[in-house]
Amino acid sequence: MQIVVNGKALEILSECTVFQLLENLAATNKAVVVELNEKILTPEHLQSTLLQAGDRLEILVFMGGG
Numbered sequence: 001m002q003i004v005v006n007g008k009a010l011e012i013l014s015e016c017t018v019f020q021l022l023e024n025l026a027a028t029n030k031a032v033v034v035e036l037n038e039k040i041l042t043p044e045h046l047q048s049t050l051l052q053a054g055d056r057l058e059i060l061v062f063m064g065g066g
Contacts, residue, residue: 001013001014001051001052001053002053002054003051003052003053003054003055003056003057004054004055004056004057005021005025005057005058005059006057006058006059012024012051015050016050016051017046017047017048017049017050017051018034018036018041018045018046018047018049018051018057019046019047021051021057022034022046022059025059027059027061030061030062031061031062032059032060032061032062033059033060033062034046034057034058034059034060035057035058035059035060036049036055036056036057037055037056038056
C-alpha cells in the first residue's frame, strides 16, 4: 500500500505500525516526533497505530549539536 512520508510517496507492506515504519527507516533510536494525518502521535501510540493506505506522515528527527 502507498503512504506519504515527509512529502514523498512510499510503498509499504500492509499491517505495518508507525513504530515498524520507524524501525525500517532506522529512526527508533532517535528523538522523533511523528505527525499522522495532521495529528501528533504520542510515543505510547507508535506501536499500536496501524498505517492505512493514503496516510500522510511527517517525521521530525531532533539533532544535537553546538
